[in-house]
Amino acid sequence: MTQQYNTKSAGVRRLMQEAKELRQPTEMYFAQPMEDNLFEWHFTIRGTIGTDFEGGIYHGRIMFPAEYPMKPPNLILLTPNGRFELNKKICLSISGYHPETWLPSWSIRTALLALIGFLPSTPGGALGSLDYPPKERNRLAKLSGDWKCKECGCLMKDVLLPITEDGQSKESEEAKQLAAKLKFQDESAVKKEVAEAAKASSNTEETGPPTGSSDSERETPSEPSQSAQNLTENSASEAEAPVEPQAPAPMPEHFHQPARRIESSTFDYYLLIKIPLALLCIVIFLTLGARRLLVENGNPRNGEPEL
Numbered sequence: 632m633t634q635q636y637n638t639k640s641a642g643v644r645r646l647m648q649e650a651k652e653l654r655q656p657t658e659m660y661f662a663q664p665m666e667d668n669l670f671e672w673h674f675t676i677r678g679t680i681g682t683d684f685e686g687g688i689y690h691g692r693i694m695f696p697a698e699y700p701m702k703p704p705n706l707i708l709l710t711p712n713g714r715f716e717l718n719k720k721i722c723l724s725i726s727g728y729h730p731e732t733w734l735p736s737w738s739i740r741t742a743l744l745a746l747i748g749f750l751p752s753t754p755g756g757a758l759g760s761l762d763y764p765p766k767e768r769n770r771l772a773k774l775s776g777d778w779k780c781k782e783c784g785c786l787m788k789d790v791l792l793p794i795t796e797d798g799q800s801k802e803s804e805e806a807k808q809l810a811a812k813l814k815f816q817d818e819s820a821v822k823k824e825v826a827e828a829a830k831a832s833s834n835t836e837e838t839g840p841p842t843g844s845s846d847s848e849r850e851t852p853s854e855p856s857q858s859a860q861n862l863t864e865n866s867a868s869e870a871e872a873p874v875e876p877q878a879p880a881p882m883p884e885h886f887h888q889p890a891r892r893i894e895s896s897t898f899d900y901y902l903l904i905k906i907p908l909a910l911l912c913i914v915i916f917l918t919l920g921a922r923r924l925l926v927e928n929g930n931p932r933n934g935e936p937e938l
């Protein structure tokens with residue numbers, strides 16, 4: 632595989648490094664690139680104990696953009712789970728509204744743990760997710776062990792290390808915390824959100840249904856406001872979202888944030904020069920003023936008459 636890819640590319644080097652680090656399965660997750668494509672991986676994750684997904688082992692694909700890790704990977708679940716739609720891109724989304732949701736320092740491991748943590752979360756309308764009753768999710772979880780991937784051929788119950796209470800609780804906790812930070816959105820929901828924000832800001836009449844709106848209607852029946860209620864972690868920013876003026880920006884341009892950071896650091900740098908310069912000017916001005924005053928006071932012509 633090494634010969635096929637430009638090893639000078641940061642993305643290629645990073646994916647190769649991560650493939651090495653993830654070579655051994657853990658109790659909770661396992662992921663490796665497809666033999667013929669470094670930018671597509673298959674992963675397996677375990678549902679956490681005490682949730683509707685306990686006992687479930689779920690398989691899926693990860694697709695990396697050429698800009699990875701500057702842009703986040705997309706995930707697709709293939710095993711029926713009752714929480715996420717199958718064969719549908721789930722984006723670890725960074726919309727203009729949520730620039731905090733993906734950092735280039737995060738990794739495939741981060742994405743998988745976040746997905747594990749996200750499984751038991753309440754589905755919001757913006758997530759393009761399924762809201763199956765717990766009983767059905769339990770049933771799917773039990774069936775998942777015998778699920779086999781048609782592409783890579785792995786059987787779910789054979790992929791991960793046998794579960795121990797220690798390993799599970801440690802990674803589950805990490806998964807929970809990550810899920811609170813990251814936001815998962817499917818593509819059509821993202822498009823819908825952008826289209827609505829654009830409509831709200833331009834305030835023009837509708838010329839036609841936004842791209843992917845038929846998908847959105849079928850798969851994400853609830854309104855964005857409902858998702859704001861459900862995603863308590865994100866509720867503040869969700870509620871503010873529609874009034875943000877940058878909304879109509881094209882969706883995949885996820886990473887405005889690093890640019891903003893550079894701007895602000897340049898700004899700080901100039902400030903560091905400007906403030907001392909201004910102080911220096913004030914000091915010189917005051918010194919000159921004081922000196923002149925002293926000279927004038929010392930001058931007998933202007934002093935009190937000597938009589």
Ligand SMILES: [Zn+2]
Nearest residue numbers: 673780782783
């Ligand atoms: Zn597979």
